[in-house]
Amino acid sequence: VDDNAKSSMLLFMQRLSPGIVRHAGDNWGWNSSSDPCTGNWKGVSCDSTLQFVQKIVLEGLNFSGSLDADSLCIVRSLGVLSLKGNNLTGGVPGTISNCKHLTHLYLSSNNLSGQLPDGLSELGNLKRLDVSNNDFSGILPNVARISGLVTFLAQNNRLSGALPAFDFANFQQFNVSNNNFTGPVPDGKGLFGADSFGGNPGLCGNPLPNPCPSPSQHKSKKWSVSRFDAYFGYMIIGLLVTAFAVYKISSKLRQKKERNSTPKRKVRNQDITTTSSSGPNAYSSTHKNSENISEFSITSAESGASSLVVLTSPAAKDLKFEDLLRAPAELLGRGKHGTLYKVILNSGLIFVVKRIKDWRISPEEFDHRMKKVDQAKHPNVLPPIAFYCSKQEKLLVYLYQRNGSLFSLLHARRGREAVDWASRLTIAAAISDGLAFMHSKLREDGIPHGNIKSTNILFDEKAEPCVSEYGLMLAHRHEHPNRSTNKTPEQSESLSDAEVVYEATASRDGGFKDDVYRFGVVLLELLTGKMVQNNGTDLAKWVNSVVREEWTGEVFDGVLVSEGASEERMVNVLQVALRCISDVPGERPNMRVVTEMINSIKQEEERSTSSEIIFP
Numbered sequence: 001v002d003d004n005a006k007s008s009m010l011l012f013m014q015r016l017s018p019g020i021v022r023h024a025g026d027n028w029g030w031n032s033s034s035d036p037c038t039g040n041w042k043g044v045s046c047d048s049t050l051q052f053v054q055k056i057v058l059e060g061l062n063f064s065g066s067l068d069a070d071s072l073c074i075v076r077s078l079g080v081l082s083l084k085g086n087n088l089t090g091g092v093p094g095t096i097s098n099c100k101h102l103t104h105l106y107l108s109s110n111n112l113s114g115q116l117p118d119g120l121s122e123l124g125n126l127k128r129l130d131v132s133n134n135d136f137s138g139i140l141p142n143v144a145r146i147s148g149l150v151t152f153l154a155q156n157n158r159l160s161g162a163l164p165a166f167d168f169a170n171f172q173q174f175n176v177s178n179n180n181f182t183g184p185v186p187d188g189k190g191l192f193g194a195d196s197f198g199g200n201p202g203l204c205g206n207p208l209p210n211p212c213p214s215p216s217q218h219k220s221k222k223w224s225v226s227r228f229d230a231y232f233g234y235m236i237i238g239l240l241v242t243a244f245a246v247y248k249i250s251s252k253l254r255q256k257k258e259r260n261s262t263p264k265r266k267v268r269n270q271d272i273t274t275t276s277s278s279g280p281n282a283y284s285s286t287h288k289n290s291e292n293i294s295e296f297s298i299t300s301a302e303s304g305a306s307s308l309v310v311l312t313s314p315a316a317k318d319l320k321f322e323d324l325l326r327a328p329a330e331l332l333g334r335g336k337h338g339t340l341y342k343v344i345l346n347s348g349l350i351f352v353v354k355r356i357k358d359w360r361i362s363p364e365e366f367d368h369r370m371k372k373v374d375q376a377k378h379p380n381v382l383p384p385i386a387f388y389c390s391k392q393e394k395l396l397v398y399l400y401q402r403n404g405s406l407f408s409l410l411h412a413r414r415g416r417e418a419v420d421w422a423s424r425l426t427i428a429a430a431i432s433d434g435l436a437f438m439h440s441k442l443r444e445d446g447i448p449h450g451n452i453k454s455t456n457i458l459f460d461e462k463a464e465p466c467v468s469e470y471g472l473m474l475a476h477r478h479e480h481p482n483r484s485t486n487k488t489p490e491q492s493e494s495l496s497d498a499e500v501v502y503e504a505t506a507s508r509d510g511g512f513k514d515d516v517y518r519f520g521v522v523l524l525e526l527l528t529g530k531m532v533q534n535n536g537t538d539l540a541k542w543v544n545s546v547v548r549e550e551w552t553g554e555v556f557d558g559v560l561v562s563e564g565a566s567e568e569r570m571v572n573v574l575q576v577a578l579r580c581i582s583d584v585p586g587e588r589p590n591m592r593v594v595t596e597m598i599n600s601i602k603q604e605e606e607r608s609t610s611s612e613i614i615f616p
């Protein structure tokens, strides 16, 4: 066994049970002076040449450490790992995906916790996986995609979410009972009974006794939730209006004075018409023809008027705030930065409305940012359609994009073909082009994107990729770059991961460098096909460690490798990504340079594929 593998095994053992090597007797092996295959290391079995470790079986030994997959998976030949019946704690690291030759993984009856990593679903040779009797939670990675899996045991955990679409025809053992799974049981073809699925109150359908609700029942529930949200919005606005009316009557004089003393918005001379609404909210609306911008003022108890500002997109021509508020809203998601609703207007136009939370930005600055973003138009950047901003509430309207996001394209394929290399390269080039353009237009104003990630890369009606939510976050940090340095330690500790990344780069240029980092993570997602967690720091760390170990080939998505994508060009894109995710912001190239590099790789790809066409 080579020295590297041996020292990694020793490290793995040290983490599994700190001190065991020192305290166990001579019959234990596992020390640097002997060889794992010839030195009788406990639980280790090797191939017939005694050069490659094939099995590590350490069951019921009271080990109370953690599973160090980073070290273990350096033993490339490992096929079987069993750590059943110990007291291991912590999670299963995503780097378990590096144990490419694993066929049997037994981790049952420990105290392991956290989410099972997506890396498990990349173990394409796995036949038996047992994670039962632990404390795992969160959604299951799509282990159903491992075609040779014959055993999957995950009972007695706290796993949740929907079950992936397992093809039970191949299975010999299957059990997910006593978890928190929800939704329908995949078609079991009668092979597994209720004891394989029981104890999950949210699971339904055959072979469980509770049938699944029909789609119409489901819809009406969702509908009523979204209706509730819409009416809740009406109620708040209604209350504000009433409060304002009372306030107005009781202090007419004072209010008049206040209005006179409040600096007025500049209103151009042509234009103003006022209408009132008999809808659930009382509006007064003003319409400006100049610059194609309409403003609908909503009366509120706040200082000054707040308004729906409709921007220059032709899709927004006749958009009115009351239409938006009256239309049924369906909750699309609750992200870190707010809630997203899909709103279908009577006209058939479909919008999404983002209700932004906790953004300390003044209405004036918000107004300025959104108008600037609207003016800098690029085909690969989704323009905002309209916005509403008061002290309490910030709403941003975009056109609904029915072709989904890059995230769903890569990770929620639902039987679709995997995205090929040429398309990934095209997406990378288009997005970097859009970002480079926006950076050049908005650098002066200090408006970077702020939140680039694959869920914010959408495919428009022509299936062109475009980056959404440009300029949405972190504005206050650009305006006050020094604010971060005045933080107390307690304040600094309470920063989110995104803020920490940002804090590290806080300067006028910091947000743009932060965009480059996040774009680098998107490149890694395209190259590896892996999901991004923790703002991409995990993925970046993993890729860096694999590259350091000179197994660069291992980082690429298996489907790209089997498609025969050019390794040279994948490596070239990887090099761009690694520069983008440099820990030192000053070493990251700017988006213009990134675009040039990606476009030249794309051109090379196009040249080489066109020269592969053989003419008769």
Ligand SMILES: Nc1ncnc2c1ncn2[C@@H]1O[C@H](COP(=O)(O)OP(=O)(O)OP(=O)(O)O)[C@@H](O)[C@H]1O
Binding pocket: 332, 333, 334, 335, 336, 337, 338, 339, 340, 352, 398, 399, 400, 401, 402, 404, 405, 451, 454, 455, 456, 458, 468, 469
């Ligand atoms: N204009 C749009 N059209 C269609 N789907 C959209 C649109 N904008 C966002 N989505 C999708 O809706 C879902 C929820 O979006 P949301 O922005 O709330 O989540 P997020 O991007 O994960 O979080 P956040 O932006 O707050 O960090 C995502 O899957 C996203 O791809």
